[in-house]
Amino acid sequence: ETGVTQSPTHLIKTRGQQVTLRCSSQSGHNTVSWYQQALGQGPQFIFQYYREEENGRGNFPPRFSGLQFPNYSSELNVNALELNDSALYLCASSPGQDVPTQYFGPGTRLTVL
Amino acid sequence: GQQLNQSPQSMFIQEGEDVSMNCTSSSIFNTWLWYKQDPGEGPVLLIALYKAGELTSNGRLTAQFGITRKDSFLNISASIPSDVGIYFCAGHNYGQNFVFGPGTRLSVLP
Numbered sequence: 001e002t003g004v005t006q007s008p009t010h011l012i013k014t015r016g017q018q019v020t021l022r023c024s025s026q027s028g029h030n031t032v033s034w035y036q037q038a039l040g041q042g043p044q045f046i047f048q049y050y051r052e053e054e055n056g057r058g059n060f061p062p063r064f065s066g067l068q069f070p071n072y073s074s075e076l077n078v079n080a081l082e083l084n085d086s087a088l089y090l091c092a093s094s095p096g097q098d099v100p101t102q103y104f105g106p107g108t109r110l111t112v113l
Numbered sequence: 114g115q116q117l118n119q120s121p122q123s124m125f126i127q128e129g130e131d132v133s134m135n136c137t138s139s140s141i142f143n144t145w146l147w148y149k150q151d152p153g154e155g156p157v158l159l160i161a162l163y164k165a166g167e168l169t170s171n172g173r174l175t176a177q178f179g180i181t182r183k184d185s186f187l188n189i190s191a192s193i194p195s196d197v198g199i200y201f202c203a204g205h206n207y208g209q210n211f212v213f214g215p216g217t218r219l220s221v222l223p
Contacts (some may be wrong), residue, residue: 004155033211035213040215041215041216042117042201042203042213042214042215042216043156043201043213044213045210045211045212048210056209056210058210090155090156092155098207098208100143100144100146100161100163100205100211101146101158101161102158102211103158104148104155104156104157104158105155106153106154106155107153107154107155109153
């Protein structure tokens with residue numbers, strides 16, 4: 001059974017650019033959630049996708065958007081990058097939209113210069 | 114919005130000692146979860162608690178779901194060097210988002 005994978009591992013962008021981060025969910029999991037973790041803080045919920053539909057969103061602006069594909073993998077897109085978007089972006093998958101146990105990938109470290 | 118508080122913020126202990134940490138909320142949760150995060154990695158689920166008063170163990174780890182449903186506790190017995198990391202609590206209610214605490218950083222001295 002393959003766990004949650006994310007790509008790329010690290011990414012450096014400049015202010016104003018756009019970025020796409022990718023996540024493959026654990027086998028059998030149809031729900032993917034994205035989190036932003038700033039240095040020294042806990043993960044902050046961005047949004048969740050269940051069967052290709054957005055299923056809940058945290059307090060993040062519209063320039064944070066996402067997609068989920070038929071194989072349940074997912075993308076996080078961030079437009080007009082700002083310096084404070086620098087963070088570890090975590091993807092977590094679970095076997096259902098309201099299943100409380102979720103399993104995290106290793107994250108993508110985004111640095112915005 | 115909902116916020117979780119964790120204490121202590123950080124702790125230094127000697128190898129072999131027991132560890133206690135807790136997580137409190139101003140809101141009620143249906144589920145409490147405890148995660149551990151190592152540097153450069155994603156959080157790993159340690160224990161999930163589903164019922165007020167529940168006490169659950171996973172090896173040397175024991176966690177409790179507080180009776181008020183507003184808090185949870187994690188204990189680690191006989192700490193070892195690989196216990197080093199950041200421990201996060203998370204609360205969840207059905208139909209709502211997960212809320213994470215700011216973490217407790219554990220250092221184990223040999």
